[in-house]
Amino acid sequence: MSNTTHESQTFSAESYFETQPQPPSLVADTEGVHEFIQRQQQANRSVVLVTSGGTTVPLELNVVRFLDNFSAGTRGATSAEYFLKAGYAVIFLHRQFSLQPFSRHYSHSTNPFLNFLEIDAALPSSSTIDSAFPYSNDPPPTTPTPQITVTTAERAKLFSVLRAYKAVHALGTLHMVSFVTVNEYLWLLRAVSREMSVLGRKAMYYLAAAVSDFFLPQQRLSEHKIQSGKGNLSIEMDQVPKILKPLVSEWNPEGFIVSFKLETDEMILIPKAQQALERYGHQVVIGNDLHHRKHRVVLISPVAADATKKLDGALVSQPKYAEFWIEIDSHQPSNHPKEIEEDIIEELLKRHNVWIEGS
Template sequence: MESKEWETFFAKNQPPVDVEKKRQRIEEFCAQHLGSAERIVLVTSGGTSVPLEHNTVRFIDNFSAGTRGSSSAEYFLAAGYAVIFLYRTNSLKPFVRHFKDGGLLDQLEPTEGESPGIRVRSEAVSQVLPVLRAFRAAKDGGRLLNVPFTTLVDYLFLLRSASASLAAFGRRALLYLAAAVSDFYIPGEEMPEHKIHSDGGPLQLHLQLVPKMLRPLVWLWVPEAFVVSFKLETDSDILLEKSRKALTNYKHKLVIANELHSRKHHVLFVTQESHEAVDLSPAQLAVGTEIEELIVEKLSRQHALHMA
């Protein structure tokens, strides 16, 4: 396998300053679960930023709110997985996502008396209680580890570190790569140290292609794991073709293909041999079922077959 591009990327870009601390947290989390029979999943979520300066003022962002990753992490926990959630800082997180835009404060009210306190408003208990119970079960059971990143370089260094820790799980490991990863970046050696000023006239950028890390991940880092990538397109006519091309190039197990405008109720599970639709029914849409629940149910079954 040609390794020059991805090896060069890691050699020429500085790792995040806290990568060792985060690597240790991931390693300790994995060690806690390695001796059990439970399955483990790495869920990546949110977008990656590409700084234009080392002391970053300006950047290019590959935006993602993190909806699919954060909701999927909850369903993996419900299915019995230990979950490493590698997420973009300030994107949605499991459980917290239910109370966006200060929504949790709307559910609380102060209590008065000798010992002032806080309580959940009676009309909000049915919404807050199940989320709180699921969160406490995950945290008290030590089955959820949240690991934040910001930049593309942060993400790729942490992805490599997490993969190294997951390799020991063999077929028990699942990688659910839902992060929106930039295709282009500026190498550290080509980046100015300080803020780019406008008095120099129009700004011209020369962006490099980001090496495709799926290749070393599948072939070298976690060769026995069940690896799932995502393909998002705005043109449904090329979705299957692009998904199959990725499977041919990287040899992983599955691509979950989605089209921009239908992704919340329709996806395709694509393998080299076949493709199968996963759709929310009208009844499921009416009661607010999330398609990630169906995705994780189906993936859990496929992962079990992979382990057999």
């Protein structure tokens, strides 16, 4: 990369995969997904691919700087739990270190689990700060065996989270795959989508990851850390190919596909969501605006093409797209907050059932 302009290129999905490097772990990740899907197929389960978290765009080959997309992974991790609760098998394609189902309840930044643990009062406490540290030279006390308990206030919540977590692990219905860069995300999305095509209509895609619209092709990346001292830095990026297009038309035309549209200007949310449906022809776009995303979303879906109705004997054409708003109170009790994802998933499950029956 340099400060000079370049011939900007428009990448189709095809040319993208022909020119951009395949991640080294792709083959192993795909094998893991393949086996998972086979097991779920034998158990006659529907499978949902939940994508979650933001993608990065490295600015250097030996990456020191990168562009990131906003997303903590809350939407994806929370939604995955409600899909699991409904009996779906979940492939959780997420940004490394973003929130995950179950452990999200004890995020290190908002709710660290160590705060809910207590050491048995009968044990001698450390006499000095130094001896309290695990890497102290003193051997840890072996008798009596240290007893650690969960604070009474947290016990009920932890119990329900832990019980669900263990149940899902025993059933084997959650499969984790991670990405960091937008390139890894795109390769994985293609590979997982193709694997899921054997499920036909029982495959759902819930694309909540925040995916960069722009990227720097590998061929234009500076090998080493970009040096300062040459004045301003101008970076000209290429557009990430519109990946929903081949997903809908080639990788799994039978799948039930839900994408997300994120905007910061609420006025353009619905037109943008409709535009996406118009372009790609999938089933649902969930529109959310950044500041209200935890309390209000809108599901936009196409209305059947022949949806005309008779009004006073005259044929009146219906709108092409239907809006379905989901809203919850923005003031939720902190001990048991209602999560909007519960209602989103409930609505999607109904629609997915209709989709499956429609086959």
